[in-house]
Amino acid sequence: MRTDQILTRLERVFARLDREPERPAHLQTPQMSRHRVVLLGSTLAFYLAIVVAVLTTSWLVRLDWQIMFFRPYEQWPQLHAFLDYLVVLGQRGPTAVMVAAWLGWRSWRQHTLRPLITLAVALLLLNVTVGAVKLGLGRLGPHYATEIGSAELFAGGDIFPSGHTANAVVTWGILAYLASTGVTRRVLSIVSAVVSLSVGATTVYLGTHWVSDVLLGWSAGLLIMLALPWFEPLIARTEAYVFDRRELLRRRAETGRMPAPVVSALTPLLSAGGKWQLRPAAGTGGEPVPQPVPANVAATAATSAAATTVAAVVAVHSSAPRATVHPAGRPHVIRSERTPVTPAGSRRPPHTDRAAARGAAARPVAGG
Template sequence: MRTDIFARLDREPVPPKIVIPRMSSTRTALFGGTLAFYVFVVAAVLTDSWLVALDWKTFLFRPYQQWPGLHAFLDYFVVLGQRGPTAVMIAAWLGWRSWRQHTLRPLLVLGTSLLLLNVTVGAVKLGLGRQGPHYGTQVGSPELFSGGDIFPSGHTANAVVTWGILAYLATTPRTRRYLSLGSSALALGVGATTVYLGTHWVSDVLLGWAAGLLILLAMPWFEPMIGRAELAIFAARDRLRAYRGARAGAPASPGEDEPQPPRRPSDGEPPRRPVGAARSGRAGAAGSSVAPGQAKGTLAQSRTHHPVRSDRPPVTPAGNRRPPQSRQIAGG
């Protein structure tokens, strides 16, 4: 049994059974009610209703002046709703869980939710163009279509999504219940803090809560796409590993380890015999006797297939360089 401090760093031998949430009737009803609330808040701001009057009353009350002792703490607490720091923290934790559970689903779910958050919230922000409380020009005005990007609250929606995704990915009902309560309290606190600091209207925070909750409730609709993306990524990884293995096992050059095919003679070129066969053939010809009747045919055949090299020295323009053989004198 291992007792060192690194024993807990081992990957889980058998991944836990992950139950993927489905779009049940309860979840569908919650999605429909949240969507209706979202439309109601947008319509109330567009029609300059009592909700806009509540926005101005809360801002003119100036909560940051009523309880100045909380200001220093809440300046740091509101960072838990900023997209950059929270995304890094949650991605680090989910990356660890992905490695332990042998799956990419946690990271893919986080990426999908953040993409939906940026698209939906960003589109409404730019489309309505509402200014923040500190940039209001007329008391009682909704401050719409003025080039702002404050409605809905991005801090609030981001807090709902990034911290709520932990509850969505929980593997046990008890853990999901506790994480749901914790993430809800954190999202409510971040939204209220932005109202306290005067950076958002009350209606901004209400719409931010609804926007984040809509994304969490709609995530089961994107689970099939997430599953296909995970399979595609693993398939690409396997192909890359196979390619690297093939490259590592291949020879450095094709001429070193692989045998080369024999060269075929070109047209008009006599076929070449192996060196050993040629030597053995010459030795056999020297040691064998040829009948007189076969000498002429054998000589013609040898001239046809294997030209006989002349023993005469080559004659060059400078003359014969081979010294003449001395003639033997009879009786000498």
């Protein structure tokens, strides 16, 4: 009869979280394959086509104005409250914090910094490329347009391409890029595509972006995701550098906590053969233990020992009292070599008055 314990779903989740974290060895970084290169080239061509279409005030600009006059937020006002919250999924600050928190926990569990570094590189590329085009073209948004039918370029705006759309493609697409299995990568790719399309359409509904802005934002985000494998060597070198610095700081911290060696109980002596001989100091009662050391270490120790001895002798001579100087004609002898001399009589000086009184009292007095 089997008595295996049946775990609930919550217990299985906690059991998986309690496992010892380890860095997975089967993860493979995406490579720049021929299929990816073809997609990158096609997306780049689409990106340039949109820019040219807006610069030449083509049919795409007329479509922008037609949708702007249609005013979707007035046609379906019941969707306004919900879409105001949905567009937050494309804002750079909240989405970056949420994704960075998840990737940080994953980095800690797997003992690797690749997820966080990859996110940082992708966001840096997004800010540089999208920001440069925004400031360079300077297009105004639908709410600030001044001339009907105009592309509104070089007017001090910053909405072309759509930053919300490009950020949604990169931020949520990085989860699919870092997936560990093929099934997970496909599922997350579909989720990121739906989120980015929804955010782009929401900006058009709210009237904050033209349709061409959203199309260029999708293209800009997709270009960054397709070009990420070219930056994998940089990501690997950055991770190795951070780990090397961490190990160096850890060794320095451990060296600083090590206690200083006690050398007062043992006296090192250097023999002619280039070896250490540790002689116990007075009162320790141990035996000398020879330990071979390299010649350069032995020479350095001998120099240090000689310098210590000289310093001790100088300290003793400087603290001792100054010796008495004897004349040259009279040799100095120590107390043990002197001839003992016994004093003859009392050491007190003679007093004549006391002696006379003592002699008068001792003499008998005769009568008559």
